[in-house]
Amino acid sequence: MALITDIVQTTRNKGQMYEVFVDGESLGLYHIETIVKHRIVKGSNVDVEKLTNALVESGTLLAMEKTLNLISKSMKTEKEIKDYLKGKNYNDKIIENVICKLNEYNYINDEVYAKYFVSCHSKKQGNKKLKFDLIKKGVSEEVINSVLDETEEDLQGLKHLAEKYLKNKVKDFKTKSKLFAHLASKGYNYDNINKVINEFDWSEQNEDWL
Numbered sequence: 001m002a003l004i005t006d007i008v009q010t011t012r013n014k015g016q017m018y019e020v021f022v023d024g025e026s027l028g029l030y031h032i033e034t035i036v037k038h039r040i041v042k043g044s045n046v047d048v049e050k051l052t053n054a055l056v057e058s059g060t061l062l063a064m065e066k067t068l069n070l071i072s073k074s075m076k077t078e079k080e081i082k083d084y085l086k087g088k089n090y091n092d093k094i095i096e097n098v099i100c101k102l103n104e105y106n107y108i109n110d111e112v113y114a115k116y117f118v119s120c121h122s123k124k125q126g127n128k129k130l131k132f133d134l135i136k137k138g139v140s141e142e143v144i145n146s147v148l149d150e151t152e153e154d155l156q157g158l159k160h161l162a163e164k165y166l167k168n169k170v171k172d173f174k175t176k177s178k179l180f181a182h183l184a185s186k187g188y189n190y191d192n193i194n195k196v197i198n199e200f201d202w203s204e205q206n207e208d209w210l
């Protein structure tokens with residue numbers, strides 16, 4: 001058993017965090033809800049192990065608040081949330097607890113995220129680029145392939161990108177090659193790129209070539 005020698009309110013999280021001292025040494029910051037729930041009171045004798053477990057519980061509570069605020073602004077993958085919490089210096093146990101709770105409440109779902117991401121970006125990106133970006137965000141290839149198998153590349157969006165690139169340019173062989181490279185960098189299928197490119201008239205000549 002150990003003695004709680006002091007409990008000091010801090011300015012963290014709008015004054016909801018309290019620093020708890022045991023035998024004169026700081027044990028860590030506790031959320032007010034954890035203080036009340038576990039009846040952590042100055043002058044009381046407590047089991048240090050129970051206080052340590054309560055500290056993890058408190059950290060999980062605070063991490064959940066921050067994460068819910070984050071995902072209220074935009075959807076996130078599991079990896080993005082883990083990276084966010086690691087950046088806030090939460091330990092692996094707290095991060096694991098948060099991910100478990102988010103999965104339990106169905107607040108994170110990488111398949112739903114992938115479908116949403118594809119619907120938002122498919123007018124300006126091909127499937128190769130969409131897959132590359134989703135892999136970076138931590139979505140599994142199995143999930144990505146399943147989503148993209150149901151997604152045909154937007155040829156109208158591809159044509160719009162081509163028209164935008166060609167604006168005020170001479171439609172000659174050199175421009176045609178550069179356009180292909182530009183559209184390929186957007187991750188579009190080569191066959192679809194050729195299909196769209198061949199809709200344009202490439203009979204113009206650049207006078208610099210004459």
